[in-house]
Amino acid sequence: MFFDFDGVLVESNAIKVEAFERLYAGYGPSILARVMDYIDGKEGISRVEKIRHAHEAFLGIHLTEAELGLLAERYSRTVEDAVATCPWVTGARDFLEAHAHRLPLFVVTGTPEGEIRRIAERRAMTGYFRELRGSPPRKPPIVRELLVRHGLAAERAVFIGDALFDHETAHETGLRFIGRVPPGRPSPFPAGTETAADLSDLAERLARPPQTAHA
Numbered sequence: 001m002f003f004d005f006d007g008v009l010v011e012s013n014a015i016k017v018e019a020f021e022r023l024y025a026g027y028g029p030s031i032l033a034r035v036m037d038y039i040d041g042k043e044g045i046s047r048v049e050k051i052r053h054a055h056e057a058f059l060g061i062h063l064t065e066a067e068l069g070l071l072a073e074r075y076s077r078t079v080e081d082a083v084a085t086c087p088w089v090t091g092a093r094d095f096l097e098a099h100a101h102r103l104p105l106f107v108v109t110g111t112p113e114g115e116i117r118r119i120a121e122r123r124a125m126t127g128y129f130r131e132l133r134g135s136p137p138r139k140p141p142i143v144r145e146l147l148v149r150h151g152l153a154a155e156r157a158v159f160i161g162d163a164l165f166d167h168e169t170a171h172e173t174g175l176r177f178i179g180r181v182p183p184g185r186p187s188p189f190p191a192g193t194e195t196a197a198d199l200s201d202l203a204e205r206l207a208r209p210p211q212t213a214h215a
Contacts, residue, residue, distance in 0.1 A: 001206075002143060004044055005109040005116060007162040008180050008199075009092045010123070012083045013043060019078040023051070023071065027059065034058045041188055044163035046110040046135035048072050076115055084122040089180070091200030099203065100128040104150055107132040108142050108159075108169075139169040147173070158206065160199070164188045176210050178202075 007013040017039070024035045035054045042050055051071050055061040063071070096105065105128055109116050113134035120126045130150065133142045147154055154174035159166060162180040167189050170177035179195040181187045187195055194210060196202070 001103055002106045002108050002157065002159045002175065004161040004166050005107050005111060007043060008160050009089055010083065011087045011089055015079050015082045015086060019075050022078060023075055031058050041164060044110050044161060044165035047075050080115060080119060084119045090198035091202060095199050095202050096128040104152065105129050106146055108139050110135050140172045143169060143173040167193065178205065
């Protein structure tokens with residue numbers, strides 16, 4: 001099983017959105033609105049890609065690698081403590097506790113790898129997973145690498161994500177996909193995608209054949 005992290009295991013998406021608001025608020029309301037519209041639905045894509053695009057597309061600034069690194073570090077300082085202490089997604093911790101000993105579990109996230117490992121350590125999550133992987137690279141090559149290295153068959157694996165990019169990753173790599181869509185939120189996924197409000201019935205879902213309609 002492959003899990004995205006933010007919005008799938010922990011309720012941290014709002015923290016990440018607020019961090020982008022702080023990062024771009026100084027450029028004025030018009031630029032901020034365009035940036036926030038751009039990042040909407042881009043969960044699962046690394047902050048580095050989003051910052052690079054936002055600066056180029058909306059500010060006309062082509063960042064050097066050093067400048068990009070400084071902005072990404074500023075963003076990281078804003079979010080890391082908050083993500084390390086925010087609530088779990090309902091059912092996530094119970095599922096990990098019950099199944100980590102018998103299923104190979106992985107985290108594949110757009111968060112930088114060093115940061116996700118620190119956060120997982122602070123949340124006492126590390127022991128649940130065979131590997132915790134972050135950016136770079138993007139998610140599809142990470143999933144392919146993990147399938148090969150751990151001798152796993154894609155058709156027997158599932159990706160749990162909350163973003164369209166997670167759905168695309170599962171499609172590209174041949175994995176079953178279950179989308180997490182919180183109550184009251186519109187689904188970002190194509191019609192017919194299997195979805196769940198949280199992870200409270202994940203074990204039951206996995207025991208069924210893949211669904212062809214929204215949960």
